[in-house]
Amino acid sequence: MSLRGALLVAQAGGPSCVINSSLYGVIAEAGGRPEITALLGARHGIEGVLKGDFIDLAAQDPEDILGLKRTPAAALGGCRRQLNSADPDDGDIRRLLAILARYDVRYFIYNGGNDSMDTALKVHQAAAAAGYKLRVMGVPKTVDNDLVGTDYCPGYGSAGKYLATIVREAALHNESMFTSEPVTILVTVGRNAGWLPAACSLARRADNEAPHIICFPEVPFRKADFLAKVNNWRQRIGGAFIVSGEGLVDERGDYVMVKTGGVATDGFGHPELGAVGDYLKALIEENLGLKTRVIVPDISQQAAMHCAAAADVAYAELAGRQAVKGALEGLNGLMSTITVNGREIGSGYVPLATVANAERPLPPAFIDSAGDFVSGEFFEYIRPFIQGTVELPRDDNGLPLFVRLRGRQA
Amino acid sequence: MSLRGALLVAQAGGPSCVINSSLYGVIAEAGGRPEITALLGARHGIEGVLKGDFIDLAAQDPEDILGLKRTPAAALGGCRRQLNSADPDDGDIRRLLAILARYDVRYFIYNGGNDSMDTALKVHQAAAAAGYKLRVMGVPKTVDNDLVGTDYCPGYGSAGKYLATIVREAALHNESMFTSEPVTILVTVGRNAGWLPAACSLARRADNEAPHIICFPEVPFRKADFLAKVNNWRQRIGGAFIVSGEGLVDERGDYVMVKTGGVATDGFGHPELGAVGDYLKALIEENLGLKTRVIVPDISQQAAMHCAAAADVAYAELAGRQAVKGALEGLNGLMSTITVNGREIGSGYVPLATVANAERPLPPAFIDSAGDFVSGEFFEYIRPFIQGTVELPRDDNGLPLFVRLRGRQA
Numbered sequence: 001m002s003l004r005g006a007l008l009v010a011q012a013g014g015p016s017c018v019i020n021s022s023l024y025g026v027i028a029e030a031g032g033r034p035e036i037t038a039l040l041g042a043r044h045g046i047e048g049v050l051k052g053d054f055i056d057l058a059a060q061d062p063e064d065i066l067g068l069k070r071t072p073a074a075a076l077g078g079c080r081r082q083l084n085s086a087d088p089d090d091g092d093i094r095r096l097l098a099i100l101a102r103y104d105v106r107y108f109i110y111n112g113g114n115d116s117m118d119t120a121l122k123v124h125q126a127a128a129a130a131g132y133k134l135r136v137m138g139v140p141k142t143v144d145n146d147l148v149g150t151d152y153c154p155g156y157g158s159a160g161k162y163l164a165t166i167v168r169e170a171a172l173h174n175e176s177m178f179t180s181e182p183v184t185i186l187v188t189v190g191r192n193a194g195w196l197p198a199a200c201s202l203a204r205r206a207d208n209e210a211p212h213i214i215c216f217p218e219v220p221f222r223k224a225d226f227l228a229k230v231n232n233w234r235q236r237i238g239g240a241f242i243v244s245g246e247g248l249v250d251e252r253g254d255y256v257m258v259k260t261g262g263v264a265t266d267g268f269g270h271p272e273l274g275a276v277g278d279y280l281k282a283l284i285e286e287n288l289g290l291k292t293r294v295i296v297p298d299i300s301q302q303a304a305m306h307c308a309a310a311a312d313v314a315y316a317e318l319a320g321r322q323a324v325k326g327a328l329e330g331l332n333g334l335m336s337t338i339t340v341n342g343r344e345i346g347s348g349y350v351p352l353a354t355v356a357n358a359e360r361p362l363p364p365a366f367i368d369s370a371g372d373f374v375s376g377e378f379f380e381y382i383r384p385f386i387q388g389t390v391e392l393p394r395d396d397n398g399l400p401l402f403v404r405l406r407g408r409q410a
Numbered sequence: 411m412s413l414r415g416a417l418l419v420a421q422a423g424g425p426s427c428v429i430n431s432s433l434y435g436v437i438a439e440a441g442g443r444p445e446i447t448a449l450l451g452a453r454h455g456i457e458g459v460l461k462g463d464f465i466d467l468a469a470q471d472p473e474d475i476l477g478l479k480r481t482p483a484a485a486l487g488g489c490r491r492q493l494n495s496a497d498p499d500d501g502d503i504r505r506l507l508a509i510l511a512r513y514d515v516r517y518f519i520y521n522g523g524n525d526s527m528d529t530a531l532k533v534h535q536a537a538a539a540a541g542y543k544l545r546v547m548g549v550p551k552t553v554d555n556d557l558v559g560t561d562y563c564p565g566y567g568s569a570g571k572y573l574a575t576i577v578r579e580a581a582l583h584n585e586s587m588f589t590s591e592p593v594t595i596l597v598t599v600g601r602n603a604g605w606l607p608a609a610c611s612l613a614r615r616a617d618n619e620a621p622h623i624i625c626f627p628e629v630p631f632r633k634a635d636f637l638a639k640v641n642n643w644r645q646r647i648g649g650a651f652i653v654s655g656e657g658l659v660d661e662r663g664d665y666v667m668v669k670t671g672g673v674a675t676d677g678f679g680h681p682e683l684g685a686v687g688d689y690l691k692a693l694i695e696e697n698l699g700l701k702t703r704v705i706v707p708d709i710s711q712q713a714a715m716h717c718a719a720a721a722d723v724a725y726a727e728l729a730g731r732q733a734v735k736g737a738l739e740g741l742n743g744l745m746s747t748i749t750v751n752g753r754e755i756g757s758g759y760v761p762l763a764t765v766a767n768a769e770r771p772l773p774p775a776f777i778d779s780a781g782d783f784v785s786g787e788f789f790e791y792i793r794p795f796i797q798g799t800v801e802l803p804r805d806d807n808g809l810p811l812f813v814r815l816r817g818r819q820a
Binding site: 011014015017044047071072073074075076077078079080081161164165166168169170172173174175176177178179180181184186202203205275278293294295296297298299300302303304305306307309383386387388389395397398399400402 | 421424425427454457481482483484485486487488489490491571574575576578579580582583584585586587588589590591594596612613615685688703704705706707708709710712713714715716717719793796797798799805807808809810812
């Protein structure tokens with residue numbers, strides 16, 4: 001089973017505040033293993049892989065490597081680029097195989113979401129087709145928590161904890177302004193999945209507390225129902241705090257708002273979702289005459305290290321370690337997973353082919369019968385992943401300090 | 411000088427995360443003073459004053475009163491309503507004087523921004539014109555930091571610290587995505603004043619770190635210059651993190667984007683500012699073809715108790731206490747202030763008439779010569795106000811716990 005060569009790790013897709021903890025797990029697990037002759041990090045995912053743009057992870061300051069566990073974003077750089085083919089005759093694949101051979105890469109660890117697992121799968125297939133000995137393992141990452149085959153995606157707990165924190169705070173603000181600005185909308189990321197809007201429910205501790213209405217991408221958006229609910233909360237308590245996913249769809253399954261023109265698709269070819277907050281605001285102001293504020297945390301929810309959950313950091317590290325462990329044991333073409341079995345949280349593996357390009361929506365059991373809040377089951381699910389705080393070193397002004405990796409070329 | 415009667419306190423305008431610390435200061439200073447026969451809080455500022463919608467602040471749980479110092483938003487409720495006249499024959503003023511007399515209110519403490527100080531001034535003028543013995547004192551509040559006559563506005567330090575924290579985090583995210591989403595824009599509140607955009611500069615610790623470009627409302631916005639700067643950063647380091655105030659104006663002094671239609675003015679009659687982030691994003695994407703993300707923290711920056719500066723909380727309390735102290739000593743028609751004299755920070759008073767409706771822009775000396783970053787002098791200025799952290803009690807999920815005042819009617 002023993003395979004000797006370099007380990008190449010890359011981060012892909014949009015980062016989270018714990019993707020560097022997975023990188024730490026990879027480095028920590030690979031360090032000192034005699035089979036691993038070099039420890040390389042590709043810059044900007046597959047883009048750096050194709051260019052041989054690597055940094056030597058074994059040459060970093062050990063303090064910086066430890067610091068990865070408290071540094072948000074992708075220390076190696078993320079990317080939105082995918083491989084279009086696994087055909088050994090494809091130009092990218094030829095480049096890929098040449099680079100892997102040049103650096104004698106035998107372990108390929110790719111940390112990302114469902115698009116990125118498709119890329120990892122293509123690397124795996126291409127190496128197999130070319131007869132190049134390579135063990136390819138994926139590591140799950142996405143604040144959206146929508147990967148198939150894993151019960152949890154590192155990054156979700158911290159993003160959810162941050163969002164719930166600012167919802168609890170902003171909702172008090174909203175409530176204190178009910179007589180003049182009675183409605184607030186907070187829009188999360190997550191595309192078609194409602195996991196992040198669901199996490200905002202943690203802010204509510206008593207009936208009548210925010211969030212009052214959660215708009216899930218999984219529940220068809222009906223204008224009249226929505227307006228009736230907003231009006232109902234206005235009558236009952238004086239206003240409403242609304243949380244919405246970005247990928248709301250109508251009863252026909254069409255996005256309620258898709259942006260056109262400009263740079264309107266991302267590198268993966270997905271349409272850029274329109275400003276659903278502006279859409280809901282206009283709907284409320286025009287139909288109910290209620291002044292509405294809109295909060296769009298955007299990438300600040302993916303980068304919110306100052307609200308990170310210690311549990312999330314730990315599971316991110318575990319997912320990274322398990323990928324390397326599996327590869328060293330001879331596994332190939334799999335993604336490490338975080339598993340939930342009752343109160344037991346563990347790890348396992350799932351084929352990359354199962355994860356690639358698929359999405360796991362919020363299960364119906366996690367949504368309440370009215371379709372605008374979570375169920376008790378959801379709270380049971382999320383609780384373990386948001387536990388614990390992460391102490392951050394601070395500068396003279398009390399702002400958190402982060403690390404950067406050194407060196408551009410290995 | 412001794413005047414016996416009830417003290418009525420109200421909070422007005424949009425809240426901050428420390429306006430309740432000023433309320434705490436008012437309550438703590440007034441408590442046990444024999445001249446003060448009752449301690450009343452009006453709900454939603456002048457709206458509650460005109461309706462006699464009061465709660466008994468002396469009857470609250472002492473733990474809740476202490477909890478005000480770690481609770482964001484306005485515990486009594488804020489408002490956007492002003493008085494239109496100080497004429498004793500005006501309907502509102504007649505109601506006001508009747509209510510004050512009914513509750514034997516002799517001390518009137520109004521905590522808010524420049525619009526609210528105009529209301530406090532009208533209360534003062536109306537009482538004087540009617541020969542009703544009343545001591546009116548203002549307490550400064552605004553995250554915008556733009557009140558005239560005080561060197562500092564409680565709320566600014568905490569909002570600035572929160573923004574600088576998320577800028578430092580999101581900028582790492584942005585940097586790690588330079589190859590696919592090279593530009594991020596964060597939009598602060600603050601209308602015509604650039605104090606909050608300026609505070610984001612605290613995120614930068616080294617050359618080339620974010621924020622790369624700050625758009626101040628005080629510096630006329632020139633499209634071509636702006637695009638050249640963005641492009642320059644793209645060439646130099648691969649992308650740019652931009653912070654913008656909301657009230658950008660062109661060389662003619664017109665807002666670059668004003669929203670029309672819908673509920674487009676606030677209760678003070680100010681035009682609702684358009685989404686300057688969307689404006690800048692479209693400009694960059696259409697002219698430079700660089701994909702751009704937009705972060706709009708909106709009221710979450712005003713409510714960010716979890717990032718509050720202990721110094722800001724302390725100065726908010728001081729401002730509240732000084733207003734009550736001054737009133738008890740016979741002062742009238744003034745607002746308490748926070749003063750900066752070299753390294754010495756103290757407090758004083760300024761006439762309400764000086765503060766009412768006026769704005770204090772970021773001084774030219776705090777903006778660098780290129781007009782897109784702060785000067786060293788600015789850092790000297792802001793440092794004392796962002797010091798220290800505030801420990802918050804937490805629930806089982808690690809989310810901060812806040813208090814609510816009890817009782818609707820005194």
